[in-house]
Amino acid sequence: MHNLVIAHRGEVWEEFKKVGADAAGSAIMAPKAxxxxxxxxxxxxxxxxxxxxxxxxxxxxxxxxxxxxxxxxxxxxxxxxxxxxxxxxxxxxxxxxxxxxxxxxxxxxxxxxxLNGRQPRELICRDKKLTLGERTLVMGILNVTPDSFSDGGSYDNIDAAIACARRLVDEGADIIDLGGESTHPGYEPISVEEELDRVIPVLQVLVREINLPVSVDTTKASVARRALEVGAHIINDQWSLRADRNMASVVAEYQVPLVMMHNQRGTEYRDLMGDMVRFFRESIAMAEQAGIVRENIIIDPGIGFGKTVQHNLEALRRLRELDGLGLPVLLGTSRKSLVGKTLDLPTDQRVEGTGATVALGIANGADIVRVHDVKEMVRVVRMTDAVVRG
Structure with a gap:
């Protein structure tokens, strides 16, 4: 004999089939399992x-x-x-x-x-489509900032940025995430005008020349609006509609997918995952009230934001507790201090640690992973998917 670890009803049905149970009886017994x-x-x-x-x-x-x-x-x-x-x-x-x-x-x-599992479905990104749930999607990071913690200054001109985007595509990215403002600890906020100057010229070329959905990482509604006018497909908001109260109406107007990340000032929690779920429920309500359809919302646990290293490890360990919200999960751990402080390594030596967090994240329910090292992480994703998704 051995014990079975069952996550949702689909896995229960598989076990009933293996023992040859009657279909009608299986339907009665499944909720008991x-x-x-x-x-x-x-x-x-x-x-x-x-x-x-x-x-x-x-x-x-x-x-x-x-x-x-x-x-x-x-x-x-x-x-x-x-x-x-x-x-x-x-x-x-x-x-x-x-x-x-x-x-x-x-x-x-x-x-x-x-909790009975998210069924595969299409995410409509304007003229592009992504399938969620069949395999883990890889979001490649393209920072056009002079001060990002990992690759600041590397792609802050148009030619270098486009060359990087093409490389990410060749390496297997499913989405390009374009960001113009660094948000590392101690960062200096920039003006709307400066962020637009960094993002829009690159975005204009990307949407013409790159045949992938392009996400724009911003917390400013005016930047999101201009990006959507130019042709961005997804908005990635690190403050879940809370930094700029006009963001919800902009996203609702264009009916594009929205990534909402957990974030907070300070690192005090009553109950980490309970507080995170409460945060998301509030932001989801804000989004739906503005007219954003629930099917367009993706949640991100915000690894490295408003959390200690131990909080980040706990969030990874308990990621399945977000399943109760029924929304796809994006995980961003790439090269972050979680890896650096755990392994005592600089940003350019965190690939293996990132790979471990990506694999564990997928095993715990992540649908999309946001990474710098696309070639290496695509291999990690494919191997993990073979085990987890079958």
Whole structure:
């Protein structure tokens, strides 16, 4: 005998097929095979007590703060434990309860649905298309900045930048990510005019001569608008619509894919992944309110931004906890201080460390990896995909 590690319902069905189980019986048994831990934050005792009672009644359980049962605490987090079948039964009961528990039931249902895996689909990037979910996509980094931490000054003229882009294409990139403002620790912000002067001349050539989607890495709505006017296909916002409140309306107007990265000032967290999910839920709500369709949103855990080295390692280790949002995940670890500080290496010696983080990221659910060393990372991606995606 041996234990099976199962992530989603599709893998359960495969195991049923292997033992020759009846299809109708498999449909009944599948929800019993998936055990989930779901954490809910900041509930009132009366909410938590009802949830615990319902979970116990269906054979599951819920851990709450001591003092919840007699309401001697104001709030409690709740850790739910149960099979998918038990959760589905509890959701039906919670829909009939007061105290905003019906809304919570809908969010719980959406989370469970999302945990059953993201199906391959097309991402429409204006006149270009990308297929998400069949294989890991590689985003090649093209910085046209004099001060980027890894390649600052290397491609800050048009000819050098275009030559770099062509090399990235030849090496197997699926997307080119063009950035005009460095965001390394201690960077000096630049004006809109300066960023436009760096990005737009290169972008104008790229969209004519490079047959790949071009992403523009910016937090400024006016830069995004001009880039989209010129022909950019994707906007990559390191502040998830929060640095410039006009960004959401610009992206919505052009209906292009949007990468939203987790970021914050400082490195204090109550619960790293819980805080990250809350951040994304808020930014997703902002995006949808502006008219950005959910199918166009990609999330990025923001490795190296507002996090210590230990936070970055933890985020990589727990990356699957973003699956509950049901959105494709972009991972950017290339040559970052996470690798440099862990291995005590300068930026030009971080290829192997980057490869390890890319492989682990894919194993933990990343759909796109953003890298400098495209040739080497394409090999890592293909090997990892062979194991993970089959």
């Amino acid at each position: 998936l055990h989930r831990l779901v954490k809910i934050y900041d509930l009132a005792p009366r909410q938590a007590n009802i949830i615990k009672q319902e979970m116990l009644g269906k054979g599951g359980d819920a851990a709450v703060t001591r003092g919840t049962v007699d309401s001697s605490v104001e709030k409690t987090d709740v850790l739910l434990m149960g099979t998918e079948k038990q959760y589905r039964a509890v959701i039906k009961k919670l829909r009939m309860q007061p105290f905003k528990l019906a809304a919570l039931a809908e969010q719980l249902k959406q989370t469970l649905d999302n």
